[in-house]
Amino acid sequence: MAPWEYPDFDEHEGVHFFRDAASGLSAIIAVHSTALGAAAGGCRYWTYARSDEAITDALRLSRGMSYKNAMAGLPMGGGKAVILADPARGKTPELLAAFGKAVDSLGGRYITAEDVGISDADMVQISKFTKHVSGLPVAGAGDAGGDPGPFTAMGVYLGVKAAVRRALKRDDMAGVHVAIQGVGSVGGGLARLLAKDGAKLTLADVNADRAKALAADLGGEAVPADAILTVEADVVSPCALGAILTAESIAALKAPIVAGGANNQLATPEDGWRLHARGITYAPDYVINAGGIINVGLEYLGHGDRAEVEKRIAEIPGRLDKVWEESASISEPSSIVADRMAQRLIGRG
Ligand code: NAD
Numbered sequence: 001m002a003p004w005e006y007p008d009f010d011e012h013e014g015v016h017f018f019r020d021a022a023s024g025l026s027a028i029i030a031v032h033s034t035a036l037g038a039a040a041g042g043c044r045y046w047t048y049a050r051s052d053e054a055i056t057d058a059l060r061l062s063r064g065m066s067y068k069n070a071m072a073g074l075p076m077g078g079g080k081a082v083i084l085a086d087p088a089r090g091k092t093p094e095l096l097a098a099f100g101k102a103v104d105s106l107g108g109r110y111i112t113a114e115d116v117g118i119s120d121a122d123m124v125q126i127s128k129f130t131k132h133v134s135g136l137p138v139a140g141a142g143d144a145g146g147d148p149g150p151f152t153a154m155g156v157y158l159g160v161k162a163a164v165r166r167a168l169k170r171d172d173m174a175g176v177h178v179a180i181q182g183v184g185s186v187g188g189g190l191a192r193l194l195a196k197d198g199a200k201l202t203l204a205d206v207n208a209d210r211a212k213a214l215a216a217d218l219g220g221e222a223v224p225a226d227a228i229l230t231v232e233a234d235v236v237s238p239c240a241l242g243a244i245l246t247a248e249s250i251a252a253l254k255a256p257i258v259a260g261g262a263n264n265q266l267a268t269p270e271d272g273w274r275l276h277a278r279g280i281t282y283a284p285d286y287v288i289n290a291g292g293i294i295n296v297g298l299e300y301l302g303h304g305d306r307a308e309v310e311k312r313i314a315e316i317p318g319r320l321d322k323v324w325e326e327s328a329s330i331s332e333p334s335s336i337v338a339d340r341m342a343q344r345l346i347g348r349g
Contacts, residue, residue, distance in 0.1 A: 001052065003030075008059040011348075013039075015058065016106065020098035024089040027099055028054055029110050030062035032078040035346045038108055039079030040134070040297060041065035042115030043099065043126075047085040058082045061115075064263060065293075067342035068286035071319060073312065074297045077346070079110040085117070093125055100129025108132050113148070113296045120147055134300035144309045145299030148292025151309060153189025155291025155316045156261040159283050160194070160235055162317035163259045166324055167281040168234060173197035179223075179231040179255065180204070182240025183214050186261035186289070190239060191218055204228035205240070230254055243267040250274040259283035272335030276327070284338035287319055 003015040014031040031039040041062055048054040058080050066078025083099060085091070103112050103126065113135035114123060120137050127133040138146040160178065164170050177200040180187045184205070191201055191214055201220030204227065205211040215222040229236055229249050236255040238244050242264035250271060258265070258280055265285045266272055275282045291313045298304050298312070323341065327334040343349040 003055060003059065006052075006056060006059055008056050008063070010059070010063050012059060012062065014109070015055070016102075018098075018102040018105075020095075020102075023092065023094040023098040024086050025095050025098040025102070026051075026084040026086070027081060027102055028058040028084075029081045029102065029106065030058035030079060031106075031110055032059075032062040032080075033066040033346045033348075034077040034109060035066075035348075036070060036074070037076040038111050038132070039065070039077040040069060040074070040111040040113070040293065040300070041078055041080040042113045042135075043081040043083060043118050044115040045083045045085050045091055045117030045122075047087060048082075051084060054082050054084050060264065064286055066346055067339065068290050068293055069297065070342045070345035071287050071338065072290035072294050072297070073315070074294065075301070076111070076297055080115075081110070081112055083117075091117070091122070096122055096125040097129050100126040100133075103132050104130035106132070111300055113293075134296035136299070138299075142306050143299070144295055144304060144306055146295070147185070148295050149185030150189050151295040151313060152186045152261050152289050152292035153193065154310070155294070155313045156186060156190050156237070156239070156259070156288055157193040158314065158317050159288035159320055160190070160237060160257075160259045162320050163235065163257045163281050163283055166321065167257050173199045175200055176235065177202065177231075177233040178235040178237055179228050179233040180237045180239055181225070181228045181244070181260065182238070182262070183211050184239070187237070187239030188214055190237060190261065191220070195219065202228070202231050202233060235259055238262040238265050245271045245275065247271070247274060250278065250280075253278070253280060255280070257281045257283075259288055260285070261289040263289065266335060269335070272333035275335075276331075276333035281324065282334050283320055284323060284335050286342075287323060287338055288316060290316060
């Protein structure tokens with residue numbers, strides 16, 4: 001099937017397939033839009049059961065990056081790479097080299113960075129073969145760049161506070177109950193920031209020991225992973241997987257706010273309507289979780305230092321407020337409103 005026959009094809013400017021027999025690389029780079037600049041988005045290293053799932057992932061994630069970068073005010077388009085992992089061969093330096101050459105062959109139309117399964121050390125290896133790389137370890141303490149996770153966590157933290165201000169009319173987080181699904185780089189960072197404000201934390205992770213250790217450290221409670229979305233909290237914060245907001249899970253939510261860092265939280269666009277119908281304040285994922293791309297985007301562009309990154313991350317709550325205000329005034333879900341704003345910004349509205 002040609003890429004344009006996939007349901008997730010959205011007039012992508014290019015979908016590029018790469019194969020390198022010597023290293024075992026099979027990769028797809030999808031360039032959704034370069035209307036605002038070179039297409040930026042991470043590289044995912046993942047074991048796919050079928051290659052059509054990898055194509056769908058690249059199509060969906062690259063469109064998401066167009067929206068995320070546009071809404072973050074970055075002069076960058078949206079793209080995404082996926083490497084189809086072959087567990088028998090592994091993520092070797094040769095494979096990363098072949099991927100770097102693939103990125104380079106696009107001549108800067110696509111800029112890569114970390115995503116699931118790819119570390120900043122991997123980026124260093126890739127950067128030996130192309131200069132179109134961001135998310136490299138920082139040279140100095142005040143520089144932009146490096147691991148995007150803590151910056152994403154910072155933006156999500158500010159977004160959670162904005163949602164609490166809006167939905168609960170509260171300016172401080174003391175005693176506000178936040179249930180966090182997934183306590184890795186983003187969810188763990190968020191928990192630490194919230195703990196400093198005296199928020200009440202309930203944490204869950206499929207790695208139960210990780211959730212228990214962090215809960216013990218921060219004075220929160222750990223619950224089993226399958227119980228976190230139904231906790232009676234003020235905020236549910238999905239910071240693990242995508243597609244966790246479904247007809248069933250939305251019906252079971254007991255929190256008035258959903259605001260978290262995971263990508264693609266809605267299983268389908270209709271789930272945005274379901275949250276809206278229940279009166280749940282939802283922070284569109286690509287608006288609230290833009291802190292990481294702001295960090296690596298400014299690093300790549302050479303536009304400012306860490307202070308500039310923090311200044312731009314501090315603009316996330318204002319963007320969320322704009323989305324929520326329009327959502328309330330026209331009575332449409334925040335997810336739909338955000339999509340429309342992003343489409344206008346990339347000239348597709
Ligand atoms: P991570 O791998 O560091 O952490 C994810 C955590 O979620 C892990 O501890 C994992 O065990 C846990 N987990 C997985 N499935 C789970 C489940 N069903 N229930 C509970 N816990 C589960 O990843 P991360 O960097 O923290 O990213 C988390 C999410 O945020 C992902 O969806 C990612 O795409 C998104 N995101 C991350 C960044 C970033 O800068 N790291 C930026 C934007 C979006």
